[in-house]
Amino acid sequence: MAIKSLDALKAKQKEFKDQVSLRNEGTSSSDRIEVLVGLATCGFAVGADDTFIALEKKIKEDNINAKVTPVGCIGYCHREPTVQVNIPGQPPILYGDITEDKVTLLVDVVLKEQKILEEFYLEKTFDKAVL
């Protein structure tokens, strides 16, 4: 459906208020967790697509209220596959080296127990322009 005015565009933006605040600050009116998986060429090269599939499968099997979203490259090629976990009420956290075999560990510790997985914790080293 075509968007024909600035007002219509802004109305559309509002629909995703929760999604944006969850990704940026970790706040949301819903309690659904979101997991972002870096799926660009650098991620694919080390099997991020397998990580993505395994994450979706595991989350479904364990009946967790979470959504997996493919995103582009966040820039940490040395720690691919990279995954950002956005839990409502907590600051978003980046994890590196999450290959397919680490998915169970990530889901069990980070999504279920809601603890930090120190070994794969990736410090975010950038700030960004917020429009």
Added chain:
Amino acid sequence: MDTVVKDTLQYRIALRNCGLINPENIDDYIAVKGYEALAVTLEQYTPKKVINIVKESHLRGRGGGGFPTGIKWELTAREQSDEKYIICNADEGDPGAFMDRSILEGDPHSVIEAMIIAGYAIGASKGYVYIRAEYPLAIDRLETAIKQAKSYGFLGNNIFDSNFSFDLELKLGAGAFVCGEETALINSLQGLRGEPTKKPPFPSVSGFRQKPTNVNNVETFANIPAIILKGSDWFNAIGTDHSKGTKVFALAGKINNVGLVEVPMGTTLRDIIYEIGGGIVDDKQFKAVQTGGPSGGVITEENLDTPIDYESIRNIGSMMGSGGMIVLDEDDDMVEISKFFLDFTQDESCGKCTPCRIGTKRLYEILERLTNMEGSPEDLDLLEELAQNVKDSSLCGLGQSAPNPILSTIDRFREEYEAYAYRTKRTTYAIDDNKCIGCTKCSRVCPVDCITGEVKQVHVINEANCIACGACYNACPVDAIIKP
């Protein structure tokens, strides 16, 4: 959140959405104010106003040239013509560089939105993204993004109910390096051989189909929506006196944190390499960083604290280029490095002009002669003279800059060239008599059994048989092995 925070060093404008939105879902882009800059432009700004915002932002071409983007737009806008074109140069080709690919794979809509804005500003109704076929994922995501933008009415007729219409098409290139040069790119786009033509006329006067054409790089476009929404004053507050905003760099080579970084102009190389990049692999000694790809040069330790912008990086003997940064450590041989780049440029030379076609080939042959230990001291003078000639007489940027890796390394590392020219360079490993403790570890790992010696006695490498594999060097517990 929205200020340049010192302790993070990086500040992302072009990469603001990369890794944070789903590139295949336009709603994810709209959620972060995507297409708002376009809506504001079409509803509130005249084309002249848009050009003024970009001019006042002092944004400069991120493909490496550093030409002011606003002025480029103005030059194309002032031409009278029934049709004009916007082209996005996505023919990224420097070895080890992947800035544009990441932007297109992670945030394709930001580039599309900027191209539509540029079309409105200069009076074009048609745009092309010239992208190399070697980027299949980026192509895929761009195609998806264009389709979605069309379905929302951001591409097509009467965008946001204005009188402005714009359409966008992808054109795939075969991956020739020279096609990153804008006149060669335009030729390739028209189905002609990808060869440059002389300027003037500049594309802003006579470009694609002899019509006024504006060519900008992917990263340049990715900055535009942010500049429109946040204003030129905001952009001017970031960077140095003559280079505003940020630059994306692809860190590669002997560095711990290989990846993409975006830093404000004026950040030092030391901060990029040691703070963001995490230093050199295995804590080895930093030797140089190669910037600007096959057109650039090397920057050594003494200049690591220079704040990086277009001018300063030229003053220290390299160039900004598109943003590739290859970090070299103590083990790297500078003559081999320049041979690598010359091999690349002589292969990628389109062959149209003689200095580049034959000159780069001969330069490569001299380097090959040197590294084969068949060179002579005269070769060094020849190398420098020929390099200067190719630089001075080539038609386009490819040939004019192809000798830079040689000129830069011969200036900083002349002794390495001399070691080859005078044939004093050792090509095999050796053992330091004073350090060897006779532990026998080296002789046990040597794959060609060329190390001999009794236990607790000094060992010796038979240089005639050594294949310079480095196994002994890694095995020695007391650093007694001397590298070639």
